[in-house]
Amino acid sequence: MTLSEGNLKMxxxxxxxxxxxxxxxxGLTHHMKAVDFVVELADxxxxxxxxxxxxxxxxxxxxxxxxxxxxxxxxxxxxxxKYRDSFLYEWAAxxxxxxxxxxxxxxxxxxxxxxxxxxxxxxxxxxxxxxPQGPDRRPWxxxxxxxxxxxxxxxxxxxxxxxxxxxxxxSAREG
Amino acid sequence: xxxxxxxxxxxxxxxxxxxxxxxxINVLIGANGTGKTHLMKVCYAACDVSRSPADDFARKLVGxxxxxxxxxxxxxxQQAGADGEATIRVRxxxxxxxxxxxxxxxxxxxxxxxxxxxxxxREMEEWASKPVECAYVPVKEMLSNGPGFRSLYSKRExxxxxxxxxxxxxAYLPTLRGPMDSPREQLAAKxxxxxxxxxxxxxxxxxxxxxxxxxxxxxxxxxxxxxALLWLLxxxxxxxxxxxxFWDEPETNLNxxxxxxxxxxxxxxxxxxxxxxxxxxxxVVLKELDLRARETDQVAxxxxxxxxxxxxxxxxxxxxxxxxxxxxxxxxxxxxxDREIARSLExxx
Numbered sequence: 001m002t003l004s005e006g007n008l009k010m011x012x013x014x015x016x017x018x019x020x021x022x023x024x025x026x027g028l029t030h031h032m033k034a035v036d037f038v039v040e041l042a043d044x045x046x047x048x049x050x051x052x053x054x055x056x057x058x059x060x061x062x063x064x065x066x067x068x069x070x071x072x073x074x075x076x077x078x079x080x081x082k083y084r085d086s087f088l089y090e091w092a093a094x095x096x097x098x099x100x101x102x103x104x105x106x107x108x109x110x111x112x113x114x115x116x117x118x119x120x121x122x123x124x125x126x127x128x129x130x131x132p133q134g135p136d137r138r139p140w141x142x143x144x145x146x147x148x149x150x151x152x153x154x155x156x157x158x159x160x161x162x163x164x165x166x167x168x169x170x171s172a173r174e175g
Numbered sequence: 176x177x178x179x180x181x182x183x184x185x186x187x188x189x190x191x192x193x194x195x196x197x198x199x200i201n202v203l204i205g206a207n208g209t210g211k212t213h214l215m216k217v218c219y220a221a222c223d224v225s226r227s228p229a230d231d232f233a234r235k236l237v238g239x240x241x242x243x244x245x246x247x248x249x250x251x252x253q254q255a256g257a258d259g260e261a262t263i264r265v266r267x268x269x270x271x272x273x274x275x276x277x278x279x280x281x282x283x284x285x286x287x288x289x290x291x292x293x294x295x296x297r298e299m300e301e302w303a304s305k306p307v308e309c310a311y312v313p314v315k316e317m318l319s320n321g322p323g324f325r326s327l328y329s330k331r332e333x334x335x336x337x338x339x340x341x342x343x344x345x346a347y348l349p350t351l352r353g354p355m356d357s358p359r360e361q362l363a364a365k366x367x368x369x370x371x372x373x374x375x376x377x378x379x380x381x382x383x384x385x386x387x388x389x390x391x392x393x394x395x396x397x398x399x400x401x402x403a404l405l406w407l408l409x410x411x412x413x414x415x416x417x418x419x420x421f422w423d424e425p426e427t428n429l430n431x432x433x434x435x436x437x438x439x440x441x442x443x444x445x446x447x448x449x450x451x452x453x454x455x456x457x458x459v460v461l462k463e464l465d466l467r468a469r470e471t472d473q474v475a476x477x478x479x480x481x482x483x484x485x486x487x488x489x490x491x492x493x494x495x496x497x498x499x500x501x502x503x504x505x506x507x508x509x510x511x512x513d514r515e516i517a518r519s520l521e522x523x524x
Contacts, residue, residue, distance in 0.1 A: 149516050
C-alpha cells in the first residue's frame with residue numbers, strides 16, 4: 001500500500017487493512033483528534049503522523065509557525081492527544097487488538113539526529129509506554145503504545161528500510 | 176589584521192595541511208588527535224611574535240608546545256628511520272611568516288634575549304611591523320592559580336606551556352583608561368549578568384565582586400572563572416578590533432546552558448572585527464553558534480579528519496553547520512539515536 005500525504009509517499013508492504021485515518025471516513029474528527037494513517041500489519045498496528053513543514057508549497061509563515069510549535073512543546077501535546085484519541089477510536093471499533101507503534105515523521109532536514117533523539121524522548125514522556133511501575137502497583141495487561149519515535153525522512157529510511165518514504169516532484173498542476 | 180592562510184608541512188601530526196580561515200569565527204572540529212590544538216597554537220605563536228619584536232617564531236613555538244628537551248626538531252612529524260623537515264607558513268594578507276626546521280634542530284633557549292636564529296630574515300621584521308593583539312585561552316583554567324605563578328614562571332623552568340603564563344599576562348592587564356566603547360560595554364554587561372559581578376585583582380589574586388560579595392576565584396566554579404576571564408579580556412582592551420582570540424574547548428567545565436551566552440559573545444566580538452578560533456568537541460557549542468549566527472556573520476567550520484586511505488589529516492571547510500562533513504560529533508548522535516530506536520523496537524519484538 002502506498003500512503004500519500006502532500007507530495008510524500010510511503011510504501012508499506014503487506015498491509016492487512018487501514019490507510020488514511022483522519023479523512024472523511026473518520027466521521028468524528030469534530031470530536032476527536034486523529035493521526036494521519038492507521039494501518040494494520042500481521043503483528044502490529046502502525047499509527048503514522050506526518051508533518052511536512054518543508055513541503056514546497058508550504059508558506060514560510062506556516063513553516064515558521066510549525067517550528068515555533070515544535071520548540072514550544074505544543075507539538076508534543078498535539079501528538080499526544082492525536083495518539084490517545086486515535087487509540088480510543090480504534091479501541092471502540094474493536095480494532096485495538098495488536099501492539100501499536102506510533103511513528104511521527106517530521107519532514108524537516110534541519111532536525112538533526114541529536115534533536116530527533118530528544119524529540120523521541122519528549123514524546124515518550126507524553127505517552128505511557130510501560131504503564132505503572134513498582135511492586136505495589138498493578139501492571140497493565142497490555143500497554144497503550146508499544147513503541148513511539150520521531151523521524152525525519154533520512155532517519156525514517158535508515159531505520160525502516162522495509163517501508164521507505166520519499167518525496168515526489170510536485171507536478172505543474174499542483175505547483 | 177586577520178590570519179588568512181596557514182600551511183603546515185611535516186609538522187607534528189600533519190603531513191600537509193592548508194587552512195584558509197575566515198575573518199570571523201573559525202570552528203575547528205574533529206576527533207581527538209586530528210591536530211585542532213596544534214593548529215591553534217601555531218596560529219597563536221605567529222600572532223604573538225608579531226607583537227614582541229624581540230621574540231622569535233621558533234622560540235615561541237617551543238614555548239607553546241614544550242617539546243621534550245625544548246627541542247624544536249621534535250615538532251617535525253616523526254617518521255620511522257627518516258629525518259624530516261617541517262615547514263610552517265602563516266599569512267595575514269600580503270604578510271607572511273615562514274619557518275622551516277629539520278628534525279635534528281638543536282634545542283632552543285626559552286629566553287628570547289639569548290635566542291639567535293640561524294637565518295633571520297626580513298619577513299619577520301615585516302610581520303612585526305603590523306602587530307596583532309591575540310589571546311589564547313587553554314583548556315585548563317588558570318586565573319585561580321594566578322598568584323605567584325607568573326613570578327615563578329619567569330624565574331624557574333617550570334614545565335608549563337607558555338600559553339598558561341601568556342593568558343595570565345593578558346588577564347592582569349589593567350583596565351583601559353577612559354570610557355569603554357559601546358559594543359565592549361554591552362558585552363561586558365552581558366557577561367557580568369551571568370557571572371554575578373565584576374572581577375577585581377588584589378595582590379595578583381582574582382576576586383568576583385558584586386551584590387555585597389567578594390569571592391576569591393579558587394572558590395568559584397571553573398565555568399564562572401572562564402566567563403570572568405572573557406570579561407577581563409574585554410574590559411582591559413586585550414581584544415580590540417583586529418585582534419585574534421583562540422579558545423580551546425570552551426565547553427570544558429561550563430554548563431551547556433551558558434554556551435549560548437558564550438557563543439553570543441564570540442559572535443559579537445566577530446562583529447567588532449575580532450577573529451576567533453575555537454576548537455570544540457561539543458554539539459551544543461556548534462548548534463548554538465549555528466542558530467545564533469546572522470546571515471551577515473562570518474562563521475567557518477573546519478572539519479579535521481584522517482583520510483581513509485592514507486590516514487593523513489585533511490581539512491574540509493564549510494560555512495554552514497549543516498554542511499559540515501565529516502562531522503564526528505553528529506555521527507555520534509546518529510549512532511546513539513539509531514541504537515536507541517533499535518533498542519526500543521527490539522524490546523517490543
